[in-house]
Amino acid sequence: MEHTSAIQLKNITKRFGKVVANDSVSLDIRRGEILSLLGENGSGKTTLMNMLAGIYFPDEGEILVNGQSVTIASPKDAFLCGIGMIHQHFKLVDVFTAAENIVLGLEDEGKLDLKAAAGKITDICQKYGFSIDPAKKVYDMSVSEKQTVEIVKVLYRGADILILDEPTAVLTPQETNQLFTVMRNMKADGKAMVIITHKLHEVMDVSDRVAVLRKGRYIGDVATAETSPQKLTDMMVGHAVSLNIERPAPENPTPRLDAKGLTVYDAMGVKRLDNVSFTAMGGEILGIAGIAGSGQKELLEAIAGLQGLSAGASILYRPIGTAEGDQGVELVGKTPLQIKKSGVSLAFVPEDRLGMGLVGSLGMTGNMLLRSYRKGVGFFTDRKAPRKLAEDVMEQLEVVTPGVNFPVRRLSGGNVQKVLVGREIAQEPSVLMTAYAVRGLDINTSYTIYNLLTEQKMKGVAVIYVGEDLDVLLELCDRIMVLCGGQVSGIVDARSTTKEEVGLLMTRFEKEAAQS
Amino acid sequence: MSAVKQHKEPLLRIAKRDGIARSKAYAIRIVAVLLSLVVSGIFIFTVTKLNPLQVYEAMFDGAFGSNRRSWVTIRDAMMLLCIGVGLAPAFKMRFWNVGAEGQVLLGGIVTAGIMLTFGSALPTPALLVVMAAASLLAGCVWGVIPAIFKAVWNTNETLFTLMMNYVAIQLTSYCVALWENPFGSNTVGVINQQTKAGWFPAVFAQAYGLNVILVLALTVGMFLYLKYSKQGYEITVVGDSVNTARYAGINVKKVTIRTMAISGAICGLAGFIAVAGASRTISTSTAGGRGFTAIIVAWLAQFNTFVMILISLLLVFLQKGSIQIASQFNLNDYASSVITGIILFFILGSEFFINYRVIMRSGKEASK
Structure with missing residues (x-):
């Protein structure tokens, strides 16, 4: 089946300081197709998509939408190109209804007509198989309903290229299946879709093509039908990885x-x-x-x-x-x-890592101290042991950080988690x-x-x-x-x-x- | 798709820096100061037709023109620094202590009271110790009250500490009326003018030497306390996230009250220094708004007490300088305030260029 190109990225490079987040990435996004973007943490998936959504601006390279070179300098430009991104963290106003959130920020002429908007929302929902109540307040909604509002919001604005950043991370298996049904309906309608996910069985389930990034570089793309989770993992990591959990x-x-x-x-x-x-x-x-x-x-x-x-x-x-x-x-x-x-x-890795488990403004050393700062009789804290621990955790779990005193708040999500898990296991719980x-x-x-x-379990924990x-x-x-x-x-x-x-x-x- | 735009990069973009060499950060700050002088120079010339260089010279003259002026500048900077050091632990804990004004006044009241009552009964060294201890205690009580309400009933500390200021001002007015001297003047007058009992003695032949020693000792102590002590660590954790503090087994209520006790006590001591070490009298303007200015000092320095020394000196220098140019050139207060404003604007604005960089369309990265 031939698909027309919706977006072509040509040699896109993006740097943050010394870090090259995307290194000359070229990628095709096609209509009537679901593309999975796969890669390890920090491989530059979200950065790449954020450049399409107008959040970042590429340092080098060219973006073509429908064959024409465009500049996407703001989310507004992205919408003008028909690109809509559903972010990991929802950007909704809690005290507004679904309809109010969806029309928010649109600069239509004349009076705000929520009734007409609600009608249009219902049409969109029926077309693709969603269900939301336009009059429901966001604070009354489940996570999956909020996500639906986000998706309808971009469809309402006429987006025909949709980017979903880890949409299933917060959904139950049933809700995930619902979302995939909707995505297939949109695909049948000729929309171009990109989904970022870490879950390989979802990649296999929903996508038509998989593009793999590794350390900011574009590794290649394969048709989903011709690959397997094991092959994809090897592509992502760069060497063979065992996907079995020893029990x-x-x-x-x-x-x-x-x-x-x-x-x-x-x-x-x-x-x-x-x-x-x-x-x-x-x-x-x-x-x-x-x-x-x-x-x-x-x-x-x-x-x-x-x-x-x-x-x-x-x-x-x-x-x-x-x-x-x-x-x-x-x-x-x-x-x-x-x-x-x-x-x-008792070792505890709470859900809200920066809000409960860690001190965001401190570095790794300062965070190791959280469990041990009371040790010793003096008035002052001992920093040598936590520093050593921080260095050990950094090495063992391969934490990517400029240094043990670099504020953990500014680390990527995966690295933050490693710091927390590393500290908790080190307590010998x-x-x-x-x-x-x-x-x-x-x-x-x-x-x-x-x-x-599993190692901890075998120790009798x-x-x-x-x-x-x-x-x-x-x-x-x-x-x-x-x-x-x-x-x-x-x-x-x-x-x-x-x-x-x-x-x-x-x-x-x-x-x-x-x-x- | 309604409008496809030409492929054109925006003229200016900003990007967050990952970090910046210390030398480069200071270079940016120096450039900011120089630029501010140029811009205020243009302002001075267009509005007043005065030679900007003469005006700057006058500003410097106002702050450091004579030995006496220099010491007054230093004394006032130390005062501001002392309150800033007192506020640092509270604000680091994200406890909005806007009540330094009241805490300083309370410290001042008890100092003045003891000075008047025991001026003839105790030798000055003993008197100083008693006054210092009493002012620490008074400021501590004034700081702990809102902290207890916050810890137990979760009241809003900003409003609470602010209201405590007005109570303190009323208390001061009452004491001024009580201790009025001479009768009918509505001021306390200089206390123990003849005996000088309870006045700070000259140290190294400097009238304000003791002020400097006391405040610098506090500055060093607070730096070590916040950075290296267990209690300082607890303050950092509570300030970052109360939930993380609870998770780590930190008693948040206890830390809140303890920290405000320290914060209030140091502000109270500032009142002692203001009365016994500078004015030797008490009035409702003993704190003189420094309790609020010190908030700027604490935040600008990011609670680093050594940086606070520089910021206090700068603020006092600008204040003394603008008073001088106002009188010397018959400018009204507003003109000198504008100059102060321009200088502060550039210094604060330079922080933007330290945190972000501006990228021009050509792809060349401007560092400034």
Whole structure:
């Protein structure tokens, strides 16, 4: 099938200071085709697309839209060329409705006619198979609905070249399938589409062609039908990579954390966690699955002593080597510092890395200090040990940073995550909790992290892994606890369960509520 | 597609710098100062027909023209620096302490009170120690009150500290009325003018030597405290993200109150220096707006107390200079304020060129 070119990039180069983000990249984006842009973290995918969206301006090279050379100096220019980008972080006004957000910034003549806009929005939705309510406020929307608003927003402006930057990172498997249906409908309508994603099975599923970038260079493109995840990974990384997660059987697992009746209400009085009970075993990885916002965050924070729990809750901790009948230490009612002082070595990789796990304005050394600054009796902090640790983490996890004192806020997402995971594992924990430990990480680094977690498990650590990629949960974990609306909807054996079973458990209570 | 534009690069673009050599950053700042002098020179000439060089000479004369003037400039810069050093930990913690004005006044009131009451009872060294301790305590209390409200009830510290200023001003007015001397003057007058009891003694034959020593000691101490101490680390973490602080087991309430105690205490001590070390009297203008100016000092220096020395000196120099040119050339206050404004504008504006670079269409990168 012949496709006409929508966009041609010719020898695009973009530098940030000394870093070459894109090095003479040439790329074709065609109509009626879904192109996957693949590459490791920092390979320049988002930078390249941002130049099409008018956010960055290329240092060298030429952009042709429909065969004509154009200048895209601002997002407005991008829209004039028919290019619309859906960013990783949504840019919506919370207190506005869907329709208000969609027309926001348009300079139409005459009065603002929201009714006509709503009509046009409904037409777009019907055409491609979306469903949104134009009058719904954004703050009432789920993540997937917000994403739909973003997509409709660019379609409303007449975009026929759509760029989606990691659109599935925040979606459930079901929502992802919905999105892919819509994308196929748009493809049939002759639109050109680019999707950036790290998930190879999605690449295989939805795209027609795959273009691979590595370290800012264009490596090549292949038809999806003629390739495989293994081949793509090798192209991305530059050498062969094993895509199997090793899962040794747990060696005599012992109960480490015994949680009973955990109930959490948030500041607004909404029940976020509802009578959750489970046991985390030392020497195994307990996976936690669930739609985003099902209580994962509250559960981990409750264990870490950062959430107030309702009466009747109990979390008993048994250190490594505790005798059979030993009661253990009660963690409920203790502050994080008291938990630490009572001898619990708890490592926690929270979801909000810069907002909770790290100090953005400090460098790696300053962040290593966060766990150890109390050590020593003096008034002043010891900086030698954290500096050494920072250098070790930098080397072992291949953190890309100008130096150990460079503010971590200015590092890329993947590197920020490495700093956090590296510090937490270095604590030699007995319980290791991670929330979306590989979110935004490329394949290579993700597998490094999986291996680190398995290593910890074999050391007898109780690992709690909150994840979103069901394939990984099924391959990595020993048991999976599924949360739905703050309740435990099931705990299954990861070796014998299926993706479908877990997927159903994720929405179990919603369906039951709908039926009754 | 409605309009396809010609392939043309915009004339000017800006890009964020990754980092900049220290020497280059200073070069940019120096160029900014020189440019500001040129621009204000043009302003001076077009508006007043005066020779700009003479005007600059007069400014310098106003600040450093004589030994006495130099020491007054230094004394005032030290005062500003002292308050800035006091504000640094609070602002580093992102606690908007706009109440330095009140904290300084409280320190001043207790200093003046002790000076009046015990002036004849205690020898000056003992008196100084008592006054210093009392002013530290008074400023500390004035700083801790809003901190407790913030920590316990999460009140807005900006409004709270601001309101505390007005309470402090009223307290000062009350004390001025109480200690009025001579009767009917509505001022306290110079306290212990004959005995000089409780006045700062001359150090190295300099009347304001002690001011300099005290404030510089605080400057060094605060630098070490913020950068290398465990408590300073906690302040950085709380200022960056309260959630990260909780995650790390830091007691945010405790750190908030402790930091404001230190911040308020140093501002209180500034009141002691202002009364015992400079004016030897107390009035509602003892703080004189320095509590607010010091916020600029603290932020501009990015809480680096050594950089604050330079900024305090610059601000006081501009202030003294503009007073001098206003009187010497019969300019009104506004003209000299405009000159001060132009100079500050260029110095602040230079930070833009330190953080960003401008790229011309030809692809050549202008560094300035």
